[in-house]
Amino acid sequence: EGANGADARRATQLVGSGRPWHHTEVRIVALDPDGKPLHVCGANEVGEIWAASASKTIGYHELPDLTEAVFHARLPDMAPDSPDMEREFLRTGDLGFIDAKSGELFVCGRDKDMLIIAGKNHYSEDIELTIAEHVHTMLRPGCIAAIAYESTHGDQEELAIIAETKDTRFDRAECFSQIQTCVAREHHISVSRILLIASRTIPKTSS
Numbered sequence: 132e133g134a135n136g137a138d139a140r141r142a143t144q145l146v147g148s149g150r151p152w153h154h155t156e157v158r159i160v161a162l163d164p165d166g167k168p169l170h171v172c173g174a175n176e177v178g179e180i181w182a183a184s185a186s187k188t189i190g191y192h193e194l195p196d197l198t199e200a201v202f203h204a205r206l207p208d209m210a211p212d213s214p215d216m217e218r219e220f221l222r223t224g225d226l227g228f229i230d231a232k233s234g235e236l237f238v239c240g241r242d243k244d245m246l247i248i249a250g251k252n253h254y255s256e257d258i259e260l261t262i263a264e265h266v267h268t269m270l271r272p273g274c275i276a277a278i279a280y281e282s283t284h285g286d287q288e289e290l291a292i293i294a295e296t297k298d299t300r301f302d303r304a305e306c307f308s309q310i311q312t313c314v315a316r317e318h319h320i321s322v323s324r325i326l327l328i329a330s331r332t333i334p335k336t337s338s
Contacts, residue, residue, distance in 0.1 A: 143257075147235035148227075155184040157236055158206060158220065159228055164247050168207040174231035179242055181206070181220040246279040248290055248320050258318055262292065265313035269306045271295040274333050280324075289323035290314070295330050303327065 151157040158181045159172040172178040181204060190198030203219040226245065227238040239254075246253045258277040262270065274295035279288040292310055311322045 143239075145237045145239055147230065147233065147237055149236065150234045151182075151236065153184075155182060155186075156218065156220075157182050157229070160207065160222075162242065166242065168204070170208045171206055172228070174229050177226055177228045177239060180223045180225045180227045180236070180238065182223060183218045183220045187221050246277065246288070246290065248279060248288060251320075253290075253318060253320065258290070258292075258314060261313055261317045262294065262310055266294075266306060266309045269296060269301045269309075271297055271330060274330075276333060282323075290320055291324040291326070292322055293326045293328065293333065295333055296327050297330065 159176060159178040160181050161169040161172050161176070161178040163169055168179075187202065190202045201222050204222045206218070206220065224242050225238050226240040226242055227236055229236055240256065244255045246255055246258075255277040259275045262275050262277075263272045271294075276293040278291050278293065280291055281287075282289045292314075294310075296306075306327065307325050310325055314320060314322050
């Protein structure tokens with residue numbers, strides 16, 4: 132509310148998914164950098180979406196360990212006498228929050244798409260959109276990937292950009308500069324590596 136300037140440009144409108152109903156329970160769970168559950172989130176706090184319902188499937192075919200971890204998760208930090216201790220939740224892998232006013236669930240990304248750079252969370256799609264908007268004359272929109280990789284100088288992750296180019300007739304140095312500048316300005320992080328590749332060479336799913 133009342134956002135302007137840089138804050139307005141980074142703001143994203145989300146569509147609510149409604150409130151849980153028909154004996155479905157939804158919890159939002161905070162995760163550590165390794166994806167392990169820490170605690171149940173409060174309203175308006177982003178975390179992984181966990182769901183418990185009679186409609187939940189029994190699991191993956193012939194993958195008992197993965198089935199146990201994904202389909203039979205128990206909420207962290209629950210009191211021994213809490214009813215939730217007996218509930219088995221599905222870890223959806225989606226990130227979201229429960230709105231404090233409406234009680235609606237809002238989905239805002241995927242856990243695997245979240246990058247942790249210098250201790251802060253960033254969504255890869257946000258960085259990709261920033262680059263697409265600012266370097267659209269040289270790069271193909273929808274064909275940009277922001278990924279994190281482990282630094283050779285320690286256990287910190289750094290940011291790399293892979294992008295398809297529209298053609299071969301452009302100033303590569305200028306393209307590199309524009310990518311680094313817009314990401315630093317909008318997201319306050321540095322791009323460590325940039326790989327420009329030919330058109331139609333990033334594999335994609337049908338979706």
